[in-house]
Structure formats: C-alpha cells, structure tokens
Amino acid sequence: MIQNGGGAVPRLAVFTDFDGTLVEIAETPDAIDVPSELTERIDRALQDFDHAFAVLTGREIAEIDHYLAPLQLPVAGAHGAQRRRADGTLEAIDDAVISGADAIAQSLQPLAIANPGLLVEAKDGAVAMHFRQAPELEGEVHQAMQEALVEHPQFTLVPGKMVLEARPVGFDKGAALRAFMQEEPFAGRTPIFIGDDRTDEDAFRAAQELGGIGIKLGSGDTVARMRIADVDSVYALLRGLGDLAHRDPEAEPLLSDATH
Numbered sequence: 333m334i335q336n337g338g339g340a341v342p343r344l345a346v347f348t349d350f351d352g353t354l355v356e357i358a359e360t361p362d363a364i365d366v367p368s369e370l371t372e373r374i375d376r377a378l379q380d381f382d383h384a385f386a387v388l389t390g391r392e393i394a395e396i397d398h399y400l401a402p403l404q405l406p407v408a409g410a411h412g413a414q415r416r417r418a419d420g421t422l423e424a425i426d427d428a429v430i431s432g433a434d435a436i437a438q439s440l441q442p443l444a445i446a447n448p449g450l451l452v453e454a455k456d457g458a459v460a461m462h463f464r465q466a467p468e469l470e471g472e473v474h475q476a477m478q479e480a481l482v483e484h485p486q487f488t489l490v491p492g493k494m495v496l497e498a499r500p501v502g503f504d505k506g507a508a509l510r511a512f513m514q515e516e517p518f519a520g521r522t523p524i525f526i527g528d529d530r531t532d533e534d535a536f537r538a539a540q541e542l543g544g545i546g547i548k549l550g551s552g553d554t555v556a557r558m559r560i561a562d563v564d565s566v567y568a569l570l571r572g573l574g575d576l577a578h579r580d581p582e583a584e585p586l587l588s589d590a591t592h
C-alpha cells in the first residue's frame with residue numbers, strides 16, 4: 333500500500349511516541365537532548381499530513397509543549413490519561429484519577445528519598461518511578477508500586493524502559509489513538525503509529541485493527557507489523573511519507589507488481 337507510491341497512496345494519520353522515538357533515551361527524564369531541528373521536522377509533518385499528526389506519550393502534555401515549543405500538537409499524555417484534541421480542547425480528567433495518582437506518588441516518596449538513584453515522576457493522572465540510575469532496585473520499585481496500588485485499584489502497572497508506571501485502568505495509547513481517529517482531521521485516514529516501548533503495543537494493535545500499520549523502533553517482541561532501526565530513521569521515514577503525501581495521484585506508480 334505505502335510502498336506502492338503511486339496513485340493509491342492513502343491519506344495518512346501519523347502518530348508517534350516521544351521518548352526513544354522522536355528523541356534519544358537519556359539518563360534522566362530532564363536530560364534528553366531535543367535536536368534543534370525537531371520542531372521544524374514536526375511542523376513539516378503537520379503540513380504534509382494536513383495536521384493529522386499527534387504524539388502519544390507517557391509524559392505530560394505540558395512537557396511535550398515545552399520541548400516542542402512553539403508547537404501545540406494534538407497529544408495524548410500520561411499514557412492517555414491526558415488528551416488534547418486537534419482543535420486544542422482538553423479531555424477532562426476525573427478528579428479521582430488526579431488525586432489517586434497524587435496519593436500513589438506520595439506513598440513512593442520514602443523509598444525515593446532513601447535511595448537517591450530512584451526518581452518519582454508525579455503527573456496529572458499517572459506516576460512513574462524511574463530506576464535507570466539504580467537498576468539493582470528494580471525489585472523494590474515493583475514491590476513498592478504493587479503495595480501502593482492495593483489502595484488504588486483504579487490504577488494498573490505498566491513497565492517501560494527502566495521505569496515502572498501506574499496509569500488509570502481503561503487508559504492506554506491504543507484507546508487514545510482510537511479516540512483521535514474518530515475526530516477531525518484524523519477520521520477517514522489510515523493510521524500509522526511509531527513507538528519503541530512496551531507501552532506502545534496497545535497503539536500498534538489499535539493502528540493495525542483500524543487498517544493501518546504499527547512500526548516498532550528497535551528490537552524486542554512486538555505486535556507491530558514493521559520495524560525501524562533508530563530515531564534518525566524515524567525522521568527519514570516521516571520525511572519520506574510526507575513526500576509521498578504530496579505525490580500527484582495521477583502519476584505513474586513508483587513500484588509495480590513484479591509477479592504479473
């Protein structure tokens with residue numbers, strides 16, 4: 333379909349993860365290096381895909397705005413607990429979800445204070461506990477998180493890259509992708525989702541069930557039908573898909589079926 337490159341190029345809705353997909357993984361959440369040209373690349377993608385471009389991330393929407401300023405993209409943040417639609421409106425977050433995440437974050441603080449290599453990231457609607465700088469404490473982090481969730485059964489645990497996160501039950505990147513796909517300018521397009529992490533699997537599945545493609549960056553088991561090597565290749569793919577989006581639908585196909 334996409335490889336055809338001729339008259340049948342579908343109108344794409346492009347969704348990407350942020351950490352590990354648009355930017356390289358760093359030692360701590362604040363230490364990421366956001367390439368100076370990333371905003372320009374994404375602005376171009378917005379034009380190429382008629383604004384049907386969104387970020388689905390574990391980070392908060394406000395952080396994506398900070399890193400990609402002045403752009404204010406459609407974003408699903410905190411693994412879908414937060415969502416800003418393409419028209420700029422925000423989906424309301426239940427007060428119980430905000431207070432639940434807050435209470436979980438507070439209950440994890442003693443372990444983080446006792447172990448400076450651990451980091452609690454409190455978000456509106458989710459909580460991450462990072463152990464990248466203390467990998468030997470992964471077991472303690474799992475135990476502390478499981479204990480914290482006993483009091484908050486409306487949250488579930490999701491493992492990420494050297495991190496364990498609590499997110500509200502019923503919210504994930506797949507549900508967020510499906511919600512975007514019911515709205516303008518995404519509706520009626522073919523979804524593509526690019527991600528690198530286990531928390532991206534729901535969105536690969538959703539994109540593919542809606543007739544599109546999941547693209548997994550790097551190695552590891554995945555339901556995604558395609559794989560991509562690294563962040564630079566993601567930039568190249570966005571550029572290439574953008575070029576295809578502008579291709580004259582009447583032009584000769586770039587590829588033809590060799591079996592006929």
Ligand SMILES: O=P(O)(O)OC[C@H]1O[C@H](O[C@H]2O[C@H](CO)[C@@H](O)[C@H](O)[C@H]2O)[C@H](O)[C@@H](O)[C@@H]1O
Nearest residue numbers: 350351357358359360361389390391464493495
């Ligand atoms: O869904 P994503 O956009 O991939 O966000 C997932 C989490 O990313 C961040 O943590 C990860 O990246 C950090 C910076 O590279 C790294 O230090 C950490 O070990 C990774 O787990 C972010 O801090 C989390 O809030 C996101 O949920």
